[in-house]
Amino acid sequence: MPHPVIVPEDCVACGACVDACPCDVLELGDACAEVVNPENCIACGACLEACPTGAITEIVDD
Numbered sequence: 384m385p386h387p388v389i390v391p392e393d394c395v396a397c398g399a400c401v402d403a404c405p406c407d408v409l410e411l412g413d414a415c416a417e418v419v420n421p422e423n424c425i426a427c428g429a430c431l432e433a434c435p436t437g438a439i440t441e442i443v444d445d
């Protein structure tokens with residue numbers, strides 16, 4: 384199933400990806416966004432486009 388790849392070191396926990404995702408795939412953890420519902424991901428790329436730091440590098444399907 385598709386899901387975004389988040390590089391924790393580059394994430395500033397701003398929440399933009401959580402807000403941008405139409406499918407509630409992401410949640411904000413203490414220091415980084417986390418993929419909590421990968422089964423919901425439709426690989427739309429909205430989270431990747433919304434991230435201001437480039438912490439979401441790609442949407443993979445595995």
Ligand code: SF4
Binds near residue numbers: 423
């Ligand atoms: S690719 Fe789309 S559906 Fe998947 S986590 Fe990102 S915003 Fe959500």
Ligand code: SF4
Binds near residue numbers: 389398400
């Ligand atoms: S938009 Fe980018 S920096 Fe902001 S919480 Fe999501 S992954 Fe982290």
